[in-house]
Amino acid sequence: MKKNSFLMVFALIAAVLAIGCGGGGEQAAAPAQQADSAPAATPGPAVTGGGTVVGSVRYVNGDPDAAIGMDADPVCASLHPGEVHTEKVVTDDDGNLANVLVYVKSGLEGKSFPVPATAHVLDQMGCQYRPHISGVQVGQKLVIRNSDPTLHNVHARPSANKEFNQGQPFQGMELEHTFDQAEVMVPFKCDVHPWMSSYMAVLDHPFFGVSDEQGGFGIENLPAGSYVLEAWHEEFGTQTAEVTVVDGEPAQVSFDFSPDAVAPAG
Amino acid sequence: MFSDTPFLRGIHRLAVLLAGYVVLLITAGGLVKSLEAGLSVPDWPLSYGMLNPPRWWEIETVRAEHGHRLIAGTVLLLTLWLATWIIRREPRKWVRGIAVAALAAVLAQAALGGITVLFFLPTAISVSHAGLAQLFLCLLVVLAVVTSRRWVSGEGARNPAAPVGRVVPLATTTTVVIYLQILLGAVMRHTGAGLAIPDFPLAFGGLIPPRIDFAIGIHFAHRMGALVVATLIFWTLGRVMRLASQERVAVTPAWLLALMVLVQGTLGGLVVLTGKAVLPNTLHVGGGALLLALSLVLTLMTRRLDWIARQAGTEAETEAAGILSPEQAVS
Numbered sequence: 001m002k003k004n005s006f007l008m009v010f011a012l013i014a015a016v017l018a019i020g021c022g023g024g025g026e027q028a029a030a031p032a033q034q035a036d037s038a039p040a041a042t043p044g045p046a047v048t049g050g051g052t053v054v055g056s057v058r059y060v061n062g063d064p065d066a067a068i069g070m071d072a073d074p075v076c077a078s079l080h081p082g083e084v085h086t087e088k089v090v091t092d093d094d095g096n097l098a099n100v101l102v103y104v105k106s107g108l109e110g111k112s113f114p115v116p117a118t119a120h121v122l123d124q125m126g127c128q129y130r131p132h133i134s135g136v137q138v139g140q141k142l143v144i145r146n147s148d149p150t151l152h153n154v155h156a157r158p159s160a161n162k163e164f165n166q167g168q169p170f171q172g173m174e175l176e177h178t179f180d181q182a183e184v185m186v187p188f189k190c191d192v193h194p195w196m197s198s199y200m201a202v203l204d205h206p207f208f209g210v211s212d213e214q215g216g217f218g219i220e221n222l223p224a225g226s227y228v229l230e231a232w233h234e235e236f237g238t239q240t241a242e243v244t245v246v247d248g249e250p251a252q253v254s255f256d257f258s259p260d261a262v263a264p265a266g
Numbered sequence: 267m268f269s270d271t272p273f274l275r276g277i278h279r280l281a282v283l284l285a286g287y288v289v290l291l292i293t294a295g296g297l298v299k300s301l302e303a304g305l306s307v308p309d310w311p312l313s314y315g316m317l318n319p320p321r322w323w324e325i326e327t328v329r330a331e332h333g334h335r336l337i338a339g340t341v342l343l344l345t346l347w348l349a350t351w352i353i354r355r356e357p358r359k360w361v362r363g364i365a366v367a368a369l370a371a372v373l374a375q376a377a378l379g380g381i382t383v384l385f386f387l388p389t390a391i392s393v394s395h396a397g398l399a400q401l402f403l404c405l406l407v408v409l410a411v412v413t414s415r416r417w418v419s420g421e422g423a424r425n426p427a428a429p430v431g432r433v434v435p436l437a438t439t440t441t442v443v444i445y446l447q448i449l450l451g452a453v454m455r456h457t458g459a460g461l462a463i464p465d466f467p468l469a470f471g472g473l474i475p476p477r478i479d480f481a482i483g484i485h486f487a488h489r490m491g492a493l494v495v496a497t498l499i500f501w502t503l504g505r506v507m508r509l510a511s512q513e514r515v516a517v518t519p520a521w522l523l524a525l526m527v528l529v530q531g532t533l534g535g536l537v538v539l540t541g542k543a544v545l546p547n548t549l550h551v552g553g554g555a556l557l558l559a560l561s562l563v564l565t566l567m568t569r570r571l572d573w574i575a576r577q578a579g580t581e582a583e584t585e586a587a588g589i590l591s592p593e594q595a596v597s
Contacts, residue, residue: 153308155305165305
């Protein structure tokens with residue numbers, strides 16, 4: 001073999017890298033599809049009548065939500081001039097806790113409910129998932145959108161449904177998915193940006209809500225009857241409460257995840 | 267003897283370069299795991315549907331995973347080059363066989379890398395990927411050593427009376443144990459047991475963990491394995507210095523092994539004490555590969571010296587008995 005073989009080897013390596021570096025310019029973002037973003041706290045059930053469950057969730061401890069460092073991706077860091085937090089433990093000054101999913105855990109057995117025609121949107125915006133906590137019905141269309149000028153991958157890690165991990169390298173790309181099994185919760189993560197996480201409940205009914213920044217939640221049009229509600233929080237686990245719903249009347253339920261709290265009041 | 271075997275300088279240099287490049291590749295793989303970036307590029311063999319995803323160099327996780335793929339692709343091409351070259355020029359059939367095995371190994375390794383991404387990092391596949399990487403490195407080290415000038419020249423030990431052969435079983439055992447220790451480490455890393463014992467050098471404040479489950483067990487086994495490896499390496503060094511102190515091809519790797527195992531132990535401790543900081547965690551993987559390669563070099567060279575000595579002894583016995591060799595009979 002000639003002495004210049006090594007030069008040829010390095011030339012080959014350089015060629016591979018050069019070809020590689022030129023890739024990617026032709027892939028276009030998927031056409032944006034119209035999808036109505038169902039608010040996380042009000043899923044908009046197609047059921048009418050019944051009663052309403054309203055309530056609040058509290059967590060009094062004073063631990064601040066942890067800050068996120070986004071230096072691993074300069075584009076993400078540039079999208080947030082101020083401090084960014086994990087959204088895991090979001091409370092106001094009064095100890096009201098946001099991002100708690102409250103859903104009917106039992107009491108609806110044997111009943112079926114129509115699947116919403118509108119899609120639920122999970123957006124990647126500012127290198128965070130929006131919403132952080134949400135819910136869909138089995139069979140409901142889920143649209144996952146990348147609104148960021150950087151690449152993301154969407155990695156859903158369900159236990160009952162099928163796991164998937166798909167890349168969205170360009171801003172504006174969308175993908176659609178439907179879950180075919182009920183489960184609470186389906187974790188979502190972005191393996192590119194390890195701080196990104198979201199949880200989505202997949203339910204076979206529309207009776208769920210997510211607590212807002214004042215800790216409030218509402219479940220509308222729940223048929224009269226007795227139910228067990230469960231409140232789910234990613235850090236604090238679950239609590240349950242029994243509630244009886246009467247047609248046309250609101251029922252009150254509150255949950256308290258504070259360390260020294262007593263049992264939930266229903 | 268292979269006195270008629272030509273020294274193919276280009277092939278040897280490419281094999282050495284490639285072996286070094288594979289150590290770098292293994293270290294890059296360690297970086298991917300240290301950053302938990304294995305799924306940051308969700309598709310395979312392309313990356314986000316293209317050869318190079320946008321801004322891959324700027325994003326830490328994608329840089330690690332995609333960079334690992336680029337290095338791996340280059341290794342694959344270089345291995346193809348080396349295997350082709352050896353098949354065309356190398357007269358020894360068994361060397362050609364090792365070259366083909368190396369090519370098969372790198373192809374299998376690429377497939378395992380793809381499968382582990384597409385199936386969300388199943389532990390068995392990820393550990394197999396880590397284990398095959400080391401075997402592939404071993405094949406390249408063998409090629410680098412057996413194509414070296416010293417090997418093909420048939421030159422024996424400087425001190426023909428030195429019992430170099432007595433180093434061979436210990437050096438061979440050390441190499442095998444280092445490989446098993448790397449496999450233990452791979453299982454530990456890919457089952458998330460790297461911090462199952464949170465303190466170092468003690469284990470939960472004692473010499474032995476107060477309780478054992480899978481994570482603690484595999485972690486503790488890796489620590490005990492490190493002690494066994496260190497013991498074997500220093501034992502080997504002592505035996506080399508006692509029995510083959512004039513053989514540079516044995517003394518140099520033996521000393522490098524001893525130095526490297528100290529570095530490796532320090533890195534292992536730092537992995538725990540820093541809570542799996544990326545730098546020591548990554549270098550610890552590369553250090554394991556270097557230890558294996560050095561131990562294999564020592565094993566091969568001592569075996570070679572021993573074999574040459576045995577051949578010389580056989581020829582001397584033949585001459586003493588007055589039996590003509592076939593060459594002598596012809597001439």
